[in-house]
Amino acid sequence: xxxxxxxxxxxxxxxxxxxxxxxxxxxxxxxxxxxxxxxxxxxxxxxxxxxxxxxxxxxxxxxxxxxxxxxxxxxxxxxxxxxxxxxxxxxxxxxxxxxxxxxxxxxxxxxxxxxxxxxxxxxxxxxxxxxxxxxxxxxxxxxxxxxxxxxxxxxxxxxxxxxxxxxxxxxxxxxxxxxxxxxxxxxxxxxxxxxxxxxxxxxxxxxxxxxxxxxxxxxxxxxxxxxxxxxxxxxxxxxxxxxxxxxxxxxxxxxxxxxxxxxxxxxxxxxxxxxxxxxxxxxxxxxxxxxxxxxxxxxxxxxxxxxxxxxxxxxxxxxxxxxxxxxxxxxxxxxxxxxxxxxxxxxxxxxxxxxxxxxxxxxxxxxxxxxxxxxxxxxxxxxxxxxxxxxxxxxxxxxxxxxxxxxxxxxxxxxxxxxxxxxxxxxxxxxxxxxxxxxxxxxxxxxxxxxxxxxxxxxxxxxxxxxxxxxx
Ligand code: AMP
Ligand code: MG
Numbered sequence: 001x002x003x004x005x006x007x008x009x010x011x012x013x014x015x016x017x018x019x020x021x022x023x024x025x026x027x028x029x030x031x032x033x034x035x036x037x038x039x040x041x042x043x044x045x046x047x048x049x050x051x052x053x054x055x056x057x058x059x060x061x062x063x064x065x066x067x068x069x070x071x072x073x074x075x076x077x078x079x080x081x082x083x084x085x086x087x088x089x090x091x092x093x094x095x096x097x098x099x100x101x102x103x104x105x106x107x108x109x110x111x112x113x114x115x116x117x118x119x120x121x122x123x124x125x126x127x128x129x130x131x132x133x134x135x136x137x138x139x140x141x142x143x144x145x146x147x148x149x150x151x152x153x154x155x156x157x158x159x160x161x162x163x164x165x166x167x168x169x170x171x172x173x174x175x176x177x178x179x180x181x182x183x184x185x186x187x188x189x190x191x192x193x194x195x196x197x198x199x200x201x202x203x204x205x206x207x208x209x210x211x212x213x214x215x216x217x218x219x220x221x222x223x224x225x226x227x228x229x230x231x232x233x234x235x236x237x238x239x240x241x242x243x244x245x246x247x248x249x250x251x252x253x254x255x256x257x258x259x260x261x262x263x264x265x266x267x268x269x270x271x272x273x274x275x276x277x278x279x280x281x282x283x284x285x286x287x288x289x290x291x292x293x294x295x296x297x298x299x300x301x302x303x304x305x306x307x308x309x310x311x312x313x314x315x316x317x318x319x320x321x322x323x324x325x326x327x328x329x330x331x332x333x334x335x336x337x338x339x340x341x342x343x344x345x346x347x348x349x350x351x352x353x354x355x356x357x358x359x360x361x362x363x364x365x366x367x368x369x370x371x372x373x374x375x376x377x378x379x380x381x382x383x384x385x386x387x388x389x390x391x392x393x394x395x396x397x398x399x400x401x402x403x404x405x406x407x408x409x410x411x412x413x414x415x416x417x418x419x420x421x422x423x424x425x426x427x428x429x430x431x432x433x434x435x436x437x438x439x440x441x442x443x444x445x446x447x448x449x450x451x452x453x454x455x456x457x458x459x460x461x462x463x464x465x466x467x468x469x470x471x472x
Contacts, residue, residue, distance in 0.1 A: 003047040003056055007065030007094040010103065010205075011176075014197060019069040024059025024091055025112025025122065027167070029156025032057070033432060034133055034439075036150050039173060043096050043104060043150075057171040058153035059091075059111040066094045070114035074188055075181030075244025076294060078278055083188050085181060085244050086116025089124060092177060103205060105177050106150065110169040125165040126154065127424040128470075130435055132170055132255040134423070138415045138442040139252055144230045145223075146252040147174040166428060175251050178202050180295045181244030187298035196302055202248050213299040214312050221292050221320050223250025228288045229327030232281070233335060234414065235261035235363040239271040239468065241279045246291045256470040260414045262458045264356040264363040270417070270468040285328070289320045334409040335367050336392065337402030348395060351388055355379060362458045364414050371406035411445035413455055417465035 011019065032054040040047070047053050055061040062068060070087035090109045098104050109132075110124030133149040140146050155167035178198070186194035203210050207219040227250050231238065238245070239257035247253050257271035266282035274280075279287060296313040303309030332349045333341070356366055359380035369375035379385035396402050415438065423434040441452045459465070 001052055001056075001061065001063065002049060003052045003063055004045065005047075005056075005063050005065060005094075005106070006044045006096050007063075007067070008097050008103070009065075009067045009094045010201075011071070011092060011095065011105075012067045012069060014201060015194065017072075017191075017194065018198075019071050019092075020115050021067070021069045022091070022114060023062055023068050024108055024169075026060045027058050027153075027155035027157055027169070029154075030054040030058030030060055030169075031154045031156065032151065033154050033168075033427075034130075034149070034152040034435070036137070036148070039148055039150050042098050042100075043106070043173065044099060045096075053151060054153050057108065057151040058155055058169050059108055063093070068093055068108075070116055071177055071182070072116060072185055073179050073181040073244055074185035075179065075242050076184070076291075077242045077244070078274075081184075081188070082244075083185070084116070085185075087114055087177075088117040088120050089114075089122040093171075102175070105174045107172050107174065107177060108169055109172060110155075110167065121159065123155075123157075123159045123167050124170065125159040125161060126168040126427055127165070128256065129168040129170040130424055130427055131258075131420055132172070134415055134420065134435065134438055134442065135255045135258055136172070136252070137439060138445065139236070141443050141445050142230075142234050142411055142414075144234065144236070144252060145175075145227055145250055147172050149173075174247070174253065175249035176202075176205055176247070177253075178205075178248045179244050179253075180246045180248070180291055180298075181242075182248075183295060183298035184243060187301070190301075192301045195298060199299065199302055206249050213302045214309070214316070217292070217296055217299055217313060218316050220248050220250065220295060221316060222323065224288050224292060225320055225323040226250065226327050227252065228284050229324055229331050231284060232328055233331035233409075234411065235264070235281070237261065237268060237270060237279070237281045238284065239269075239274065239279055240470065241284060241287045241291065243291050243294050246288070246295075248295075257468040259417050259420075259465070259468050261363040262416060262464070263360040264353065264366070265360075266353075266357065270465070272467045272469050285321070285324045288324070289317060292320055293317045331409075334405055336370070337396060337399060337406040339399055339401065339405060342395070342398070344391075344395065348388075348391060352392075355381065355384055355388060358384075364411060365456060365458065367406075367410035368412050368456075371403065371410045408446055412448050413441050413445040413452065415442060416455070416459065417468065418459040418463040419455060421465055 032050045068091045072086040093106045113122035151171040157167040159167040210216040245254040259270040269277045269280045366378040426434045
């Protein structure tokens, strides 16, 4: 093989009860349908043969230096604890140190059954693979921390969901795949040695400056507060913020039913399995605090004094809502061109969002139009908008560089749900052109691109995507 991936594996040095070593289940006809050359370069991957790339990222060939393994974890799913989850359809191929010296995981998703598959087939179909590919790369271009997409491979096999569907594998890259649920797995078993080992590993890998479990908790809380505030600022709804889908690194992970808002409403839910709106747009800021409380619980046994640890961790968790709100306000200030902080900003932002909600304004287009100074059409109650607009203009007199700030904070393009669905339909029919076009436009979301005006259009009534599916 001529493919070269400079593996440098560390998770495999953790105790054997952290994972199961195994290789992917081979597929019949792997075909490379997407490859992220820029990311490959960043990872030091050298390869030029698409057939070889398909063999490696489809799971048929183990590249030199890889040490494939399935990671075990647990997690609260919609609030209920599942003591045993894990990579049921994924394998960590190994890690590389990227060109900036950062350790990154390379994982295959859809690579076949593992001991953690439960009733699942270990496979993925083309739809969710391309959805995650597109959404994660778009997220990166929006400057939001996220796992990345390296490659997508059609397997040549049929996956059975409600219907027979084309099977696919996603190769994704992450700062790590350590989840709150990874800590919970060992803590729930009272395996404190393992929690200690995981703490030391996580700290060294992500937060080397954290010198205690309390410091690690605070660092993760800070990273997650930033992340969720960024989600809110681009209208993103993760959709399944279970603790097994919450990373220690602070990256967005697992895009199953993820979606972006079209019209703004704080209680928007797309996921078909989120019947009670636990993970609705506006609930995300609360749920992440709950998830951090679960992480805190797992770290208590590492502390010498339990009562003191509980008091300290409780304080850290209770401080999180204010952190998130500060990050959210900072993000929305940028969206309104405000580089300074003033007491009135909070009301200015809240009142705009209330107007948008009342008038069912398109979230992305409204902020982009505000950046261009032509947002009036986005509102139904023009008088109320005019009054708000005057307040905003008055506030802007204290600012310099507002236009540039806004154009850099308010994207023109997001992966709109109806476009994502349209892209998946085309891909299933063998047409990758819509995928490639969306990838191209969304790689530069803050710049208007000639010929891409249709991608800014909100869905027509018959195009609205009411529900998204985990689609596993
Ligand atoms: P997720 O929906 O990604 O949060 O996955 C929840 C759990 O279900 C994880 O442990 C997955 O590995 C597992 N899982 C999801 N889909 C499959 C599948 N098709 N086969 C095996 N395990 C799966
Ligand atoms: Mg998951």
